[in-house]
Amino acid sequence: MSVNNYRKCAKCGKTRAEDMTVTYHRFPNPGKDNNTKAHAWAKYCWPNNDWSSRESLYSLHKTNKVLCGRHFHSSQFYDSTRKKLSKFAVPELTDLLNDETNVFNQNAAASNVAGLQKSRVPFSRIENSPVSPILVKPTNILSPLKRPTDPIQPSKSTDKEQNAPEEMLPSKSTSTKNVQSQVLPYHDESHLTKSASKKCKSILSAINVSKGLIDTYLHLLKKMTGNQTDEENICILSFDEISIRKHLDYDSKSDEIQGFKDHGNHGRSNEIATKALVFMLAGIRKKWKQPIAFYFSHTLTADRMTVILKEILTECINSNVNVVATVCDLSTVNLKVLKTVGVTTSEPFFLHCEKEIVAILDPPHLLKCTRNLLMKHNVECTTDVQCNDKTVKGTAKWSHIEAFHLLDKSNANFVFAPALTDHHLHPNVKQQMRVKLAAQVFSHSVTAGILAKIASNELPTEAHATATFVQNFDKLFDAWKLHRTVDRSPPEQPYPGVSILKPLTGVDPNLFTNLETFFTLDYPTYELLFCVENERDPAVMLVNSLKHKHPHVDAKLFTGGMRVGVNPKINNMQPAYLAAKYPLVLISDAGIRMRDDSLLDMVQHMREDVAIVHQMPFTCDAEGFAAVYEKVFFGTAQARMYMCADLLGINCHVGMSSMVRRCALEESGGLRAFGDYLAEDYFLAKDITSRQWKMRVCSLPALQNTGTRSVGALQARLRRWARLRIAMVPTTALLEPLSECMPLGAGAAWAAGQLFGAEPLPFFLVHVLAWFLSDWLMLRAVQNGSPPFTKVQFLLGWVWSECCAPFVLAAALLSPEISWRTRSYRLDWGGRAHELNPKLKF
Ligand SMILES: CCCCCCCC/C=C\CCCCCCCC(=O)N[C@@H](CO)[C@H](O)/C=C/CCCCCCCCCCCCC
Numbered sequence: 058m059s060v061n062n063y064r065k066c067a068k069c070g071k072t073r074a075e076d077m078t079v080t081y082h083r084f085p086n087p088g089k090d091n092n093t094k095a096h097a098w099a100k101y102c103w104p105n106n107d108w109s110s111r112e113s114l115y116s117l118h119k120t121n122k123v124l125c126g127r128h129f130h131s132s133q134f135y136d137s138t139r140k141k142l143s144k145f146a147v148p149e150l151t152d153l154l155n156d157e158t159n160v161f162n163q164n165a166a167a168s169n170v171a172g173l174q175k176s177r178v179p180f181s182r183i184e185n186s187p188v189s190p191i192l193v194k195p196t197n198i199l200s201p202l203k204r205p206t207d208p209i210q211p212s213k214s215t216d217k218e219q220n221a222p223e224e225m226l227p228s229k230s231t232s233t234k235n236v237q238s239q240v241l242p243y244h245d246e247s248h249l250t251k252s253a254s255k256k257c258k259s260i261l262s263a264i265n266v267s268k269g270l271i272d273t274y275l276h277l278l279k280k281m282t283g284n285q286t287d288e289e290n291i292c293i294l295s296f297d298e299i300s301i302r303k304h305l306d307y308d309s310k311s312d313e314i315q316g317f318k319d320h321g322n323h324g325r326s327n328e329i330a331t332k333a334l335v336f337m338l339a340g341i342r343k344k345w346k347q348p349i350a351f352y353f354s355h356t357l358t359a360d361r362m363t364v365i366l367k368e369i370l371t372e373c374i375n376s377n378v379n380v381v382a383t384v385c386d387l388s389t390v391n392l393k394v395l396k397t398v399g400v401t402t403s404e405p406f407f408l409h410c411e412k413e414i415v416a417i418l419d420p421p422h423l424l425k426c427t428r429n430l431l432m433k434h435n436v437e438c439t440t441d442v443q444c445n446d447k448t449v450k451g452t453a454k455w456s457h458i459e460a461f462h463l464l465d466k467s468n469a470n471f472v473f474a475p476a477l478t479d480h481h482l483h484p485n486v487k488q489q490m491r492v493k494l495a496a497q498v499f500s501h502s503v504t505a506g507i508l509a510k511i512a513s514n515e516l517p518t519e520a521h522a523t524a525t526f527v528q529n530f531d532k533l534f535d536a537w538k539l540h541r542t543v544d545r546s547p548p549e550q551p552y553p554g555v556s557i558l559k560p561l562t563g564v565d566p567n568l569f570t571n572l573e574t575f576f577t578l579d580y581p582t583y584e585l586l587f588c589v590e591n592e593r594d595p596a597v598m599l600v601n602s603l604k605h606k607h608p609h610v611d612a613k614l615f616t617g618g619m620r621v622g623v624n625p626k627i628n629n630m631q632p633a634y635l636a637a638k639y640p641l642v643l644i645s646d647a648g649i650r651m652r653d654d655s656l657l658d659m660v661q662h663m664r665e666d667v668a669i670v671h672q673m674p675f676t677c678d679a680e681g682f683a684a685v686y687e688k689v690f691f692g693t694a695q696a697r698m699y700m701c702a703d704l705l706g707i708n709c710h711v712g713m714s715s716m717v718r719r720c721a722l723e724e725s726g727g728l729r730a731f732g733d734y735l736a737e738d739y740f741l742a743k744d745i746t747s748r749q750w751k752m753r754v755c756s757l758p759a760l761q762n763t764g765t766r767s768v769g770a771l772q773a774r775l776r777r778w779a780r781l782r783i784a785m786v787p788t789t790a791l792l793e794p795l796s797e798c799m800p801l802g803a804g805a806a807w808a809a810g811q812l813f814g815a816e817p818l819p820f821f822l823v824h825v826l827a828w829f830l831s832d833w834l835m836l837r838a839v840q841n842g843s844p845p846f847t848k849v850q851f852l853l854g855w856v857w858s859e860c861c862a863p864f865v866l867a868a869a870l871l872s873p874e875i876s877w878r879t880r881s882y883r884l885d886w887g888g889r890a891h892e893l894n895p896k897l898k899f
Pocket residue numbers: 697698699701702707708709710711712713736737738739778779781782785786788789792793795796
């Protein structure tokens with residue numbers, strides 16, 4: 058007989074002599090980081106002993122004490138052979154008879170060893186129990202509840218304790234470690250260094266949360282709502298379930314094993330949790346968020362979830378929180394819950410305590426589901442399409458999008474949807490979860506592209522239904538995504554009509570979709586005046602197809618222009634300007650995209666004494682470093698100058714999206730009066746404001762969306778602008794660097810050293826850090842939320858933008874000529890321009 062045969066399980070005394078298949082697992086060495094695990098093992102075997110000292114735990118390891126494999130759930134082993142325990146394995150009081158994967162299942166009954174314990178019951182109580190713990194056959198603690206007929210009353214622990222079996226008694230402990238031990242296993246700790254893992258644990262242990270409804274937070278909530286107005290207390294309740302990795306952990310504070318299915322005061326069971334359900338409140342009128350309940354489960358029934366939802370809603374009412382809507386995704390359980398509480402498609406709300414609560418399905422999730430459904434099934438639409446000379450009901454098909462993508466990517470000259478890749482068309486499981494990929498399929502560019510391919514007979518006419526389907530979902534998503542700040546209440550006086558001038562030259566990738574946003578503006582009276590200087594310009598075709606697509610919109614096309622000076626933009630717009638019929642004229646460059654409320658926003662800023670309302674230049678979201686650079690530049694350096702100039706009353710009028718009162722412009726001599734300047738915007742504003750008219754920046758920024766981004770092209774544009782500014786106001790070359798981080802910081806550090814004996818380098822670094830942080834806040838304010846890139850990308854874009862700025866200015870100073878599109882110019886001091894090698898046209 059080998060030495061091993063004399064080994065004996067420290068808990069049940071099992072030896073190899075009794076059962077040859079038994080495996081032994083040595084007590085862990087508490088070492089530096091293993092104390093919790095060693096403590097859990099020791100407490101499991103000898104719950105009444107004091108295991109607080111490391112030495113006592115170490116002695117168990119040193120004396121080769123072992124536990125047999127039956128005290129470990131199968132999930133605690135590396136694999137199904139049950140030979141090697143995982144790193145964090147702790148013995149558990151689980152129902153070995155019920156564990157189907159347990160190799161001891163068959164002989165467990167016979168050998169009378171397996172059984173279940175109420176996992177929340179402290180070990181000490183188990184040990185003292187008159188019945189041997191491992192002989193107790195479990196009852197299903199979390200058996201599904203009957204469908205509730207009455208709203209559940211707020212949980213009163215005393216009532217529940219009287220009726221519930223002992224297993225369902227709520228935990229007395231609200232240990233901070235409860236969540237800690239649940240949350241940590243979700244991360245792959247093997248990727249963390251030991252100190253990182255420890256740090257996470259110590260941070261999380263500072264948060265006082267438990268499972269179920271969190272009393273502490275409810276208490277805080279009550280306090281907060283007491284100090285807020287009724288409006289500010291209006292909120293939504295969102296709930297979502299995430300997957301967590303199976304993991305058990307011993308919490309010495311509460312003397313509990315954590316990681317089991319746990320529904321707070323609805324009880325706990327022996328099943329190991331694989332999902333965490335979180336409920337969170339979020340204010341609607343005021344920005345506040347508060348998670349209020351966590352539940353850990355394996356499978357959560359709709360009945361149980363309904364009970365939980367109602368319980369939380371009742372608690373919210375008691376805390377004076379006005380929940381007006383719930384938000385959840387489209388999981389089967391969620392849909393069942395909504396059905397149970399009475400939500401239908403025709404009446405998407407339910408009553409709780411006589412209060413109407415709207416049920417909202419999570420829009421990004423809806424978008425992904427719609428994409429997935431379209432990938433599997435064709436969708437019959439209400440759109441009629443022409444097919445073989447017959448009008449038939451349209452059918453949206455994924456195959457149309459696939460065909461469009463193939464055609465689009467094979468076109469070497471022009472791509473409608475450059476962002477669309479094969480991942481969008483054939484997403485794998487992980488990619489199916491990315492909202493962005495679905496949103497890029499249901500986009501304006503794809504709609505426009507499919508329509509263009511139908512027009513050129515590359516796609517069948519029946520694909521029209523797919524284009525309409527894609528467009529509708531794009532609009533739906535936009536309606537959810539964008540911020541609505543514009544006052545849409547009826548005005549005291551009818552809004553004045555607006556003539557929108559769109560100077561076009563050439564076609565950039567986003568032109569169709571940019572132009573289309575002008576056809577769908579939410580404004581009562583406006584006309585669109587498209588100006589193209591060359592009638593053979595492909596932009597003409599795009600305008601005509603948009604006019605055809607939106608016949609109800611008052612849109613005209615002017616070709617040929619009229620030479621009134623050297624500025625080609627003015628020349629191009631002149632015929633349309635003369636034909637404009639409304640009192641307000643909006644000059645909007647080709648690359649601008651409008652939100653449907655942008656025009657209303659501009660008009661609302663056009664007060665009686667105001668003659669110019671302009672939008673601060675900004676950019677749409679796009680991918681790539683050039684797009685990051687562009688957004689960072691316009692959202693920080695440019696926005697900073699623009700805002701300060703506006704505040705100080707310095708003329709900073711940029712003409713890419715600017716509304717002008719026509720009578721004020723006429724007083725200046727009309728558009729033609731500025732035809733000799735390339736910076737017509739600056740001189741136009743200078744002249745108009747000199748006659749006591751005011752100029753305002755409106756709330757929404759100008760969204761540039763040209764799609765032809767490269768770092769070089771952006772810098773060439775910035776150089777051209779800088780050259781214009783230097784020619785108009787030469788002192789700008791000296792003063793502007795003082796508004797930039799690096800030159801100002803260097804100068805200030807030197808001055809601080811000279812004047813106060815400060816160390817220049819630390820001074821400079823602190824200055825840069827403070828500037829950087831303020832710029833991050835500035836960018837977030839202009840973007841109205843988080844920018845579409847990471848902080849590291851922001852850092853790179855910001856450093857690049859700030860370091861390049863002095864060089865861009867220097868290059869502008871040194872090069873007397875400037876190029877704009879296909880033409881070159883030389884500027885006089887003062888701003889007048891002369892075209893070099895003028896072309897015949899204009
Ligand atoms: C801590 C930061 C302090 C910053 C103070 C910044 C004050 C900047 C004042 C005006 C600059 C505004 C420029 C914005 C427009 C830039 C884009 C552009 O160049 N666009 C042209 C083409 O569309 C357009 O024609 C230009 C219009 C405005 C020209 C303004 C020229 C006046 C320059 C005065 C410089 C004073 C700098 C003072 C720095 C402390």
